[in-house]
Amino acid sequence: MAFVSKVIIDISYALQTSKSYRGVKGFFYSLLEDEAYPYKKYFDFVMMMLIVSSVMLLIRGVKYDLPLAAIYYNDYIISLIFLSEYLLRFWVHSSISQELIYQYEKDEFLGYKFRIDRAFRKIIAHKWNYVSSVYAIIDLLAIMPFFHELRILRLFILFRAFKIFRYTKSLQQFAQVLSSKKFEFFTLMVFASVMISISAVLIYIAEANNKDSAINTLFEAFYWSFVTLSTVGYGDFVPVTDLGRTVAMVIIISGIAVISFMTSIVVSAFTEQLDSIKEQKMVSDISKMKRFYLVCGYSTVSQIVTQRLQKDNMPFVIIEKDSNKLLQTGKLKIPAICADPAKHETYINYGIDMHKQVISVLCLEESDVHNIYTALTIRALRSDLKILSYLHEGRNHKKLSIAGVNNIIYPQELIGTLAREFTGKPVAFDAIDALRTQSTDVVIKELLIDERIFSSHSNVRSLDVHETKLILLGIYRDRNFLFNPKADETLCVGDILIIIGMEIMVDEYSLNLHKART
């Protein structure tokens, strides 16, 4: 026994330390269970198509003979794919080797003999959790048509339709919302069942012995009660006695109450869960975004900044703790989270990856106190992330710098500088203003010298800027600006040319630079 335990533990360690085993298992886990995995949506789509094709073949097969290939496809190929999926989900649901190692190390630590039976009990409990889940039962039933010799099992193809729930998020949410009102539905069902039972028995007593009545059996009485309570009322069974008609009147009133109650439960469930559904959708949308700017605070400045970012197709996410301020973002379809940007939990709860997803952070809250606090939170999460902050009061400039803000925007300073420029040089001011706001066809643009451009342009002369009616204002290199560079100035990869010119000409010039010189 000790030898068997040792072999099992050796295998468990070998599996847990095997990169390829963990890689394969991780891949299947992501594909089957991880909503954030980019390829999951393709897998889900393929599975849904298989389900739809399978159900369509079933419908076709009701009145017409199916070709052999279609039967083979439906009974074997799809079933085998579903079986594989079922087994893979069973495999990735929990880790047997991890459970064994955990128990082994725990027993070693406590000085006990390795209790392998205890580990297996836990493993079975975990696996049973999966097997007994609603989704897994539907999956299993959907595989049943594989045993096509049992004709009755062919009907199980219909269970494949239920599998759609697994792959369609909105259907999952619908089921989740309804399940939040389990108690209310249960109460309603009990009430309806009692009403149906009592009225069925009463109608049976009243009508069964009347030869003019169509209701002769208890089953017909139950059927009539159900149809009447649901307010459908086919009219195929009609009470003819006074007692029967009295029962009918009572059950019609009860039916209206049941339907109204049911409608109100569904509506209230959705109303209550609406915020949660929206939040889930937002988390899912954000996790799919590759790179974005994080805008902390939805102040008046943020509104204008985000409008500009939206116009320029630059991805961003807003975090604002005041839900009233965010009401407008819903109308504008802007990605926004109602949470405190100064809390670590916000970024964890919403799955925001500071290292991979966030390009830079904009602290645009209503006060310097909040901007400083948020900047410190961001800095603690990632030390090299670029943070830009709005400064409300000049005396807090140093505090924002200490908090790690890289770029401080102080509007008073900005307006003061602009005002001074206007006084002495009104035309120059207008020209600079026009360049900044892009209100004319002439623009100022950055052009990065990349490897491709550098391979054919080693100095300023080779750029031929002046031949193209553009103005080369200078070169931005290592945070220094080299104004009006000489023709023999050597270029480096990473240099940024600051070019002024007609937008269309700047774009064309950029294309020409990238085009390899022949």
Next chain:
Amino acid sequence: MKKVIIFGYNEYAKKIASNFKAVHEDDIRIYVINESDKNEAIADGYKSELVELDDEWLDIGQRYEISNLICFCALDDDAENVFLTISLRAEYENMHIVAIATSKDSADKLRLAGANKAIAKLETTANVIVESLEEPAIVEVMNEILSHNKELRLAEYSISSISVLKDKFLHDIDVHKEYNIIILAVSDKKMEADFTFTAEGYNHCIKEGDVLVVIGKENDLQRFEKVIE
């Protein structure tokens, strides 16, 4: 030297005043509408006066030569700023009025009220924020050009009747090589918004009275100024 009057003494007005303080200290006057602002402005070393918004502003005309005056309307309230601008424009047709507005909408109203230039605080700030995300190098360069403390600066030169550049075409001038300066734009009427960027007006013939907007280093600009005058 132009005289400067500023209406209001909020944070924006303070920054505008401090920007002029070094060169125009004796030429700055702050007009305020409450006593505490007046005391603060005086404490900061400015001449300050308490005024009423429904004043007729006749003393400004008596005290200053209007063509040599720049007026900043920087009151906190946009409606008061519009009222002030329209009152000043009604009295002085040629006064240069620069007004500070909260938003673009208010800036449009101020322009309609007669301001020569209306600076929208929110939009200007938002533009700078977005620029520093999209094109940070350009923001740095702009800051360098606009900053008072840096070597590089903007300048305007009026073309006189004897200027060497008179009657020359923009495409014929090679000042970037010869004087290490760049002609950014040219305007034929000073204090008006009508100007042509060099990048689009290569065929513009420079005439007497044109204003050249140039960027360059201090020494180069001085050298260029001597030549064109």
